[in-house]
Each structure stands twice: as C-alpha cells, then as structure tokens.
Amino acid sequence: MEINGKTRLLGLLGDPVQHTLSPLIHNTLSDILGINEVYVPFHTHKEGLADAVKGAFELNILGMNATVPHKNEIMASLVDIDEGAAAIGAVNTLVRTANGYKGYNTDMMGLSRELESYGVELDSKRVIILGAGGAARAVAYMCMNKGADKVYILNRTIEKAQTIAEDMNGHFGRETMTAMRLGDYGQLLQENVDDKFVVFQSTSIGLAPNNEAVVIDNPHFYDRVSVGIDLIYNPFETKFMKLCRQAGALAYNGLRMLLYQGIIAYELWNDISISEDVADIVYDRLLQSIRE
Ligand code: NDP
Incomplete structure (x- = not known):
C-alpha cells in the first residue's frame, strides 16, 4: 500500500x-x-x-x-x-x-471469540483460572459474563486472586468466584462432582524459553480437565497443553x-x-x- x-x-x-x-x-x-x-x-x-x-x-x-x-x-x-x-x-x-x-478491552473479547471458534461453552460450567495477573482479570470477567456456574481463581499470591474474585462477584452481583492459593488445588479434586473443569492457564509459567515448566504437574489434576486453554502461544504447544492432551482433554493455546x-x-x-x-x-x- x-x-x-x-x-x-x-x-x-x-x-x-x-x-x-x-x-x-x-x-x-x-x-x-x-x-x-x-x-x-x-x-x-x-x-x-x-x-x-x-x-x-x-x-x-x-x-x-x-x-x-x-x-x-x-x-x-x-x-x-x-x-x-x-x-x-x-x-x-x-x-x-x-x-x-x-x-x-479486546483481550477479553478476543479470548471470547477464540472459545467460540473452538466451540467451547462456559455457560453453567465449572471453571478454574490459574494465575491472577493482568490477563487473568480479563479471563475472569469473560467467565462471569458467559455464565459459568462456579469459577475458582488460583494464584501463588492469594491476595491478587481475592481482589479479582471480590471485584467480579461485586460487579456481577453473584458469588460465583472463589479465590484459592495455587498450592491448594488438591481441594478441588476431592469435590464429588462428575463435571470436569474448563481450565485457563493464565500464569507466565511455560513461556519460551522455559518450555518444560508447568504450573501444576500432578497428572490427577489433568484427569479432571475437560478443556485446557493456555494463554501462552510460544511455544505453540505448552507443557500444560501436553498434560491436558495426555489425560484425554482438549487443549488450545492463546494464538x-x-x-x-x-x-x-x-x-x-x-x-x-x-x-x-x-x-x-x-x-x-x-x-x-x-x-x-
Ligand atoms: P502478569 O505478570 O500480570 O501475571 C503473571 C501471573 O503468573 C501471576 O499470576 C503470577 O503469580 C504468575 N506466576 C509467575 N511466575 C510464577 C511462579 N514461578 N509460580 C507461580 N505463579 C507464577 O502477566 P499477564 O497476566 O499479563 O500474562 C500472563 C500470561 O498470559 C503471559 O504468559 C502472557 O504471555 C499471556 N498472555 C497472552 C495473551 C494472548 O493474547 N494470548 C494476552 C495477554 C497475556 P503472582 O501473582 O503470585 O506473581
């Protein structure tokens, strides 16, 4: 041009x-x-x-x-x-x-369109968000907006997860979101519910060149995942995505x-x-x- x-x-x-x-x-x-x-x-x-x-x-x-x-x-x-x-x-x-x-905020709108392109629904679903940085706030809003039934936000620094949960529950006027420490994810595996989780990986762990790093490496966690969406796109297939796929779940990156x-x-x-x-x-x- x-x-x-x-x-x-x-x-x-x-x-x-x-x-x-x-x-x-x-x-x-x-x-x-x-x-x-x-x-x-x-x-x-x-x-x-x-x-x-x-x-x-x-x-x-x-x-x-x-x-x-x-x-x-x-x-x-x-x-x-x-x-x-x-x-x-x-x-x-x-x-x-x-x-x-x-x-x-077209990050949030873009993630929403990505889910639509893959046919991933959040309405009435149980969701886990890993991470509570800037990107996780957009993920949290989108999950609430798309009618998720339960949203657990897990972060190393619990205070950041708590702030997001309070902000989103307040904005949407319902107590859908719960904040947890990242290390406490085991509590979610004990829940006696058949529905698996849609999981958003929104920490920076696993970003190139640390391709083999993963936020949770316990295979039992991945047995409870139906769809895993990693916001990272470099590497194209993250360790988180590999573990999802090995457990039979669908997995997508953030490209x-x-x-x-x-x-x-x-x-x-x-x-x-x-x-x-x-x-x-x-x-x-x-x-x-x-x-x-
Ligand atoms: P932030 O720096 O705001 O947040 C980083 C998050 O990662 C925090 O939750 C932080 O936890 C967590 N984290 C970092 N290191 C560790 C560790 N060693 N152990 C546990 N938790 C850790 O980044 P953003 O939210 O902006 O971005 C997050 C990811 O999303 C990035 O990889 C980025 O590339 C990707 N992204 C992709 C986009 C896309 O279009 N596909 C758009 C935006 C982001 P804590 O709070 O405890 O420090």
Missing part, C-alpha cells in the same frame, strides 16, 4: 514494543482489505503516556493499542470506557471519538486470542466486520512469524 495524503495512522503505545506482533496483524489486514492505514509501534514511557494520547488525538490518529505497562494508567487519559474494560480495569484498544478516545484481539480492534477502528477467511490468512502469517 502506497502512503499518500489519505493514509490514516494506527499505533501501539507500550514499553517495550520491540517484540510486538500487532503491526503484523494490522498491516496484513490493511493489505488484504485494501484499507489505506499504517500501524506503527510507539515506544512510550509512562511519564509521557498522557501527552502521547493527547498528541495522538491532535495528529488525527484513528486508533491505538496499549500494551504493558500502560493498560491501567491509560484509562485516565480517555473520554469514555467500555463497561467490560472498566470492570476488568484494563484497556488495550483506543477508538477515536469526536472528543477523544474511548477504551475497550487465536492474540489474533482476535487484533481483529476486533481493527473492526472497532474501521466499523467493519472481518470474515473468518480473512482472519485465517492473518492467523497463518502469525504462525509463520512465531515459527521463524
């Missing part, structure tokens, strides 16, 4: 930004769809974040993503915040409005979450809907890039 007077700019605010796959997603989309937009990473320090958002608006930038460590702090610079993003407490997508940017958070952001920026055929082309490019 030739850059000319009609080219619109999209970008990413983060620190660091060197390893991001977002330019690949968005520039591929512009290319395939013939939309005259360019997506650029902007290495932005937290001290300059508010000025960066203001400057982006003045420069007529159509939309932005925010990544680590700006997903919370950027909320103070927005004119409006989507309900889900506000409840999660994190924004990763800024959509231009008449007066400034509106914030969304489609990454894909769809980008697709949904692009849909919001351009007010369009992107077909699965186009999404599949972008997915293949992502796959190629993480395998290089």
Whole structure:
C-alpha cells in the first residue's frame, strides 16, 4: 500500500514494543482489505503516556493499542470506557471519538471469540483460572459474563486472586468466584462432582524459553480437565497443553486470542466486520512469524 495524503495512522503505545506482533496483524489486514492505514509501534514511557494520547488525538490518529505497562494508567487519559474494560480495569484498544478516545478491552473479547471458534461453552460450567495477573482479570470477567456456574481463581499470591474474585462477584452481583492459593488445588479434586473443569492457564509459567515448566504437574489434576486453554502461544504447544492432551482433554493455546484481539480492534477502528477467511490468512502469517 502506497502512503499518500489519505493514509490514516494506527499505533501501539507500550514499553517495550520491540517484540510486538500487532503491526503484523494490522498491516496484513490493511493489505488484504485494501484499507489505506499504517500501524506503527510507539515506544512510550509512562511519564509521557498522557501527552502521547493527547498528541495522538491532535495528529488525527484513528486508533491505538496499549500494551504493558500502560493498560491501567491509560484509562485516565480517555473520554469514555467500555463497561467490560472498566470492570476488568484494563484497556488495550483506543477508538477515536469526536472528543477523544474511548477504551475497550479486546483481550477479553478476543479470548471470547477464540472459545467460540473452538466451540467451547462456559455457560453453567465449572471453571478454574490459574494465575491472577493482568490477563487473568480479563479471563475472569469473560467467565462471569458467559455464565459459568462456579469459577475458582488460583494464584501463588492469594491476595491478587481475592481482589479479582471480590471485584467480579461485586460487579456481577453473584458469588460465583472463589479465590484459592495455587498450592491448594488438591481441594478441588476431592469435590464429588462428575463435571470436569474448563481450565485457563493464565500464569507466565511455560513461556519460551522455559518450555518444560508447568504450573501444576500432578497428572490427577489433568484427569479432571475437560478443556485446557493456555494463554501462552510460544511455544505453540505448552507443557500444560501436553498434560491436558495426555489425560484425554482438549487443549488450545492463546494464538487465536492474540489474533482476535487484533481483529476486533481493527473492526472497532474501521466499523467493519472481518470474515473468518480473512482472519485465517492473518492467523497463518502469525504462525509463520512465531515459527521463524
Ligand atoms: P502478569 O505478570 O500480570 O501475571 C503473571 C501471573 O503468573 C501471576 O499470576 C503470577 O503469580 C504468575 N506466576 C509467575 N511466575 C510464577 C511462579 N514461578 N509460580 C507461580 N505463579 C507464577 O502477566 P499477564 O497476566 O499479563 O500474562 C500472563 C500470561 O498470559 C503471559 O504468559 C502472557 O504471555 C499471556 N498472555 C497472552 C495473551 C494472548 O493474547 N494470548 C494476552 C495477554 C497475556 P503472582 O501473582 O503470585 O506473581
């Protein structure tokens, strides 16, 4: 695509930004769809974040993503915040409005679309979330929003799991979520219930190059898993996924979450809907890039 007077700019605010796959997603989309937009990473320090958002608006930038460590702090610079993003407490997508940017959390929406693409239902299901960092908050909101019957959130630092459970139970007005220490997962195996768990692996354990690391290595745990979703996508098959599969469970990685958070952001920026055929082309490019 030739850059000319009609080219619109999209970008990413983060620190660091060197390893991001977002330019690949968005520039591929512009290319395939013939939309005259360019997506650029902007290495932005937290001290300059508010000025960066203001400057982006003045420069007529159509939309932005925010990544680590700006997903919370950027909320103070927005004119409006989507309900889900506000409840999660994190924004990763800024959509231009008449007066400034509106914030969304397309990580949560992307994970939701990944589950739909695999036919994984959460309605009335028993769910375990491993981890209570930034990504786990989005997972927790999605599980509550999709009507899970019981959600156990397990974390090494129990206080972080407790805060998420309190926030989500308060927001949704029901006591669906329970916080536990990671080491206490054995209590869940003793429950005399036939239904297996849908498990989200949202810790950073198992991320390359620590491919053989896993948050729980007890095979009895995996006997109680029906579907395991690891948010990690590098390696493509994590140890957590291998243990799920060895126990006969389905297992998926987080690459489609990454894909769809980008697709949904692009849909919001351009007010369009992107077909699965186009999404599949972008997915293949992502796959190629993480395998290089
Ligand atoms: P955070 O740093 O916010 O959270 C890390 C989590 O991992 C915490 O719960 C932390 O526990 C836990 N953890 C880390 N090391 C250990 C350990 N040795 N033992 C026990 N627990 C540990 O990260 P994020 O929430 O942002 O990301 C989590 C993962 O999700 C990452 O691997 C990231 O790559 C992936 N991700 C994938 C996305 C996608 O699009 N597919 C999007 C976002 C994230 P504690 O609180 O006790 O420190």
